[in-house]
Amino acid sequence: MVTKEIIILNEQGFHVRPAQLFVDKANEFHSDLKVRSENGEEADGKSMLDLMTLGLEKGARVTLEVSGPDEQECLQSLAELIESKFGEA
Structure with a gap:
């Protein structure tokens, strides 16, 4: 298992579009x-509904916890997605 704490950086927080991008990436x-x-509070990172219930806004600290055969790649990819502000300006 690997973990990483990360801060939500995009202005609108974890709204529908970023949540969908996150779930799509996680499901790869x-x-x-x-x-x-x-x-x-904890959510299944592969469930958009679960993620939306967290109500994450800009500046929120989250911990990603990944376990499985491709955990390092998964964690790195999702961290990069969050750090890129989900492609928002």
């Missing part, structure tokens, strides 16, 4: 993925 991998918010 075989590993299991959990997203944990600062307040301890």
Whole structure:
């Protein structure tokens, strides 16, 4: 299992579009993925509905927890997606 704490940087936070991009990317991998918010709430990183219930806004700290055969690649890819602000200006 690998983990990484990361900050949501895009202005609108984790709204529908970024959540969909995140889920699409997460589903490219075989590993299991959990997203944990600062307040301890946890979501399945491959479920858009689960992610949306976290209500993540700009500046929110989340922990990505990945376990499985391609965990390193999955974690790196998702961290890069978040750090790129999901392609938003």
